[in-house]
Amino acid sequence: ERAAVDPASRAMARPSTAPAAPSASASPSATASPKATAKPKPKKTVRQIVPVAGLDRTQMNNAKKIVQAGKEMGMPRRALVIAVATAMQESTLLNYASGVLPESQNYPHQAIGWDHDSVGLFQQRPSSGWGTVEQLMDPEYATxxxxSALAEIPGWQSLPLSVAAQAVQISAFPDAYAQHEWRAGEVVAEILG
Structure with a gap:
């Protein structure tokens, strides 16, 4: 849960990260032998991320979305661990809709909760200024x-994980985040490779 904050202070505008168009390759030489064949390029293998720390595939995929969103923001590894640990505590890394907000059930979700109007991986509340229901049901936006709220906490980088997470979440159970630190570190390490 989060106390009301000016939502404009958490604007998410960022520059385009679209890759540049590849340059045209030079045409083959007129003197090339007609029998010469180019070696096939080796296929790029995509590293399969394996669920770790007792997570299942769904939870690991949600953790991957958290890490990817944090990397897009240029956040350091410590922030990714704090985010994953927080989502482990808040939602067991499942994207929750709310039984109190039937609208939330119109968006992709893996569970339904009944904690006020809390939704998503971080159990953020639309009524507290985190965003719209639609936005908060999107793991990238929620992350x-x-x-963004974590980055506003002075000295967050050197705070214990539970203190940093609590400064953002304002939970009734502020020490609960610490129990997930080791597992979150293992998850982030697996995702980052």
Missing amino acids: KAFL
Whole structure:
């Protein structure tokens, strides 16, 4: 849960990260032998991320979305661990809709909760200024909202994980985040490779 904050302070505008168009390759030489064949380029293998720390594939995929969103923001590894640990505590890394907000059930979700109007991986509340229901049900938006709020905490980088997470979340159980630190570190390490 989060106390009301001016939502404009958490604007998510960022420059385009679209890759540049590849340059045209030079045409083959007129003197090339007609029998010469180019070696096939080796296929790029995509490293399969394996669930770790007792997570299942769904939870690991949600953790991957958190890490990817944090990387897009340029956040350091410590912020990614704090975010994953927070989502482990808040939602067991499942994207929750709310039984109190039937609208939230119109968006992709893996569970339904009944904690006020809390939704998503971080159990953020639309009524507290985190964003709209639609935005908060999007793991990328929810993560960026969490990390933007974390970045506003003075000295967050050197705070214990539970203190940093609590400064953002304002939870009734402030020490609960610490129990997930080791597992979150293992998850982030697996995702980052």
